[in-house]
Amino acid sequence: MTAIIVGGGVAGPATALALQHVGVEAVVLERRTDHNPTEGSYFTIAPNGLDALDLLGVLDLARELGFPSTTNTMYGATGRLLGELSLGRPLQDGSVALTAKRSLLAARLLDEAERRGVEVRRGAEVVDVAGVANGATVTLASGERLTADLVVGADGVRSQVRRAIDPAAPEGRYVGLTNFGGITRGSALASTLRPEAWHFVFGARAFFGAHPTPDGDVVWFVNVPEPEISRERRAATSPEEWQRRLLDLVTGDHGPAAELVADGVLELAGDNTYDLPHVPHWTRDRLVIVGDAAHAPSPSSGQGASMALEDAMVLATSVRDHAPTAADLPAALRLYEQARRARVERIVKAGARSSSSKIPGPVGRRFQEAAMTVVFRYVVTDRSTAWMTGSRLSWDASVVA
Ligand SMILES: Cc1cc2nc3c(=O)[nH]c(=O)nc-3n(C[C@H](O)[C@H](O)[C@H](O)COP(=O)(O)OP(=O)(O)OC[C@H]3O[C@@H](n4cnc5c(N)ncnc54)[C@H](O)[C@@H]3O)c2cc1C
Structure with a gap:
């Protein structure tokens, strides 16, 4: 079975590695030609994302790029400590969350996929995506057309593959x-x-x-x-x-x-x-979306990359277990969507709440700080966020309807 993956951010190479693991031959198309190591911000991969990196065999590589993060400490403008929040239960080997440069991790994952035999084409911009009989086709800006059994849109919040699945799909x-x-x-x-x-x-x-x-x-x-x-x-x-x-x-x-x-x-x-809180359709025929293309959370959630990594794992296990032939792909892709939707939409909602808490309200600063100490003591706690960061996947688990 063959797949074209549009996008070489975090979701793209992770999906290529996961599909390779289950015997699907993938090519990754990334429109950027190179990577500027000084560009962009740092981000934190929570333990649920590290777990997926581990299953994909790239956790050590990611560790080399970043440094450990265990805690978020929250202060008010007056210097008052508002609360502390763990970044999640460590993995069994003790690994805690990891902070690294976003663009660097994506570039290293892409290089690693290539090193493991995945075809990676940089400077390949997809301008059109279409389902065809028994497969799907993408057209590059150069005019070249490529066809595969499956096209995965890992092309971010402005996804073209999302629009090909549903022209009425919402934008970010x-x-x-x-x-x-x-x-x-x-x-x-x-x-x-x-x-x-x-x-x-x-x-x-x-x-x-x-x-x-x-x-x-x-x-x-x-x-x-x-x-x-x-x-x-x-x-x-x-x-x-x-x-x-x-x-x-x-x-x-x-x-x-x-x-x-x-x-x-x-x-x-x-x-x-x-x-991107709700995309009604993640898949149609042989097209499917993963990562930010399907469910971008606000960065305040600290979960965007982890969700993309989880998607890669769940998509690959669903294809492995439910698509013995390419003709079975549409059903396997629907199962992947069903398995993922509730969790990721809940995380996007939590991220939106977290974003709005960063916008100072009309009430006085001291009053707001007092309210936040209550929130961080009783509402947003290690316990109440454990469902997000504590999730662990396995190659042995099957995606069930
Ligand atoms: C400032 C900031 C801070 C963040 N902090 C965190 C954090 O702390 N923790 C966390 O988990 N997440 C964080 N996130 C979110 C996280 O970075 C994303 O959710 C995650 O990287 C998902 O990536 P993706 O691969 O789905 O999409 P993207 O990273 O957007 O990658 C999409 C790729 O597709 C390529 N592409 C797009 N269109 C085409 C096309 N037509 N043809 C070919 N290639 C194409 C793009 O060039 C890009 O490389 C943050 C995001 C931002 C912006």
Whole structure:
């Protein structure tokens, strides 16, 4: 059986590796030609995502790229500790959540898939996707057409494969936050922050997150509640101007934000944040979507990559168990969708709640901080989030209707 996978982010190479494991020969088409190692932000893979990486045989590779994270610590703008949240129960071997550069992990997974014999075509932009008798076809920008038994859309929140499945499919929803990220190298503040932990500040005008690295650097991000940043504004604003604005926004909040932003280098600027809460159809005939193409959560969920990795595993086991021949693929793809939908939609909802908590409300800062200490003591707790991060998959499990 053969598959074309559109997209070489996290979901694409993970799906290629998972399908390879069950005997499906895949080609990955990625429109980017190369990867810029300094670009983009850091993200955290929760233990449920690490579990999937382990099953795909790439956990050690991922570990080489990142550093451990055990805890989220939440502070108010006044410096008050609002609460602490574990990043999830470690794997059996003790592995805790992992923070790494998003683009770097995707690039390494793609290289690894290629090293294991998956055909990877970079600079291959898909411009059309269509179901044909007994298979599916994609057309590249070059005009070349490729056909396979199955086409998997791992092409992100603006997915073309999603539109091919259902032209009326929803587009990503702007969640009201923009995203900026940077790194402050060799910072004296690194040793003042709790090791292996995110330090979050619900600031007066923006939400700030910082994580010390084992090398003495601090990686950080700022979420700004504001309308979507247009392409024109992004093009017209220099990194120095963004950084000055971020500094204005975090100045006055208690904690390390202002110093880290002032001394740091911006690696992600003016990124609008979208989610995708409900896509009515994930599959049609021999087409299917995985990862952000099917269910993008707001980054505040900390689960987007983990969900994409879980999708890859569940799709592959469903194909293995329910598609002995290519003609059985449509039924196997429907089972994959049924197995995944409730969990991922619940996570996207949780992410949306978490995003809105970052937007300062009209009530006073002190009142809001008092309310949040209650939330982090009784509502958002290690126990109440265990269903998200505690899930574990297995190659021995079957996807059942
Ligand atoms: C700022 C930020 C912070 C985040 N933080 C976290 C976090 O802490 N934890 C977490 O788990 N998740 C986080 N996420 C979410 C996570 O990064 C995504 O959910 C995850 O990477 C899913 O990736 P994907 O492969 O489905 O999509 P993408 O990463 O968007 O990859 C899609 C790929 O498809 C390619 N592509 C698109 N269209 C075409 C086409 N027509 N032809 C060929 N190629 C195409 C694109 O170039 C891209 O490489 C964060 C996201 C952002 C934006």
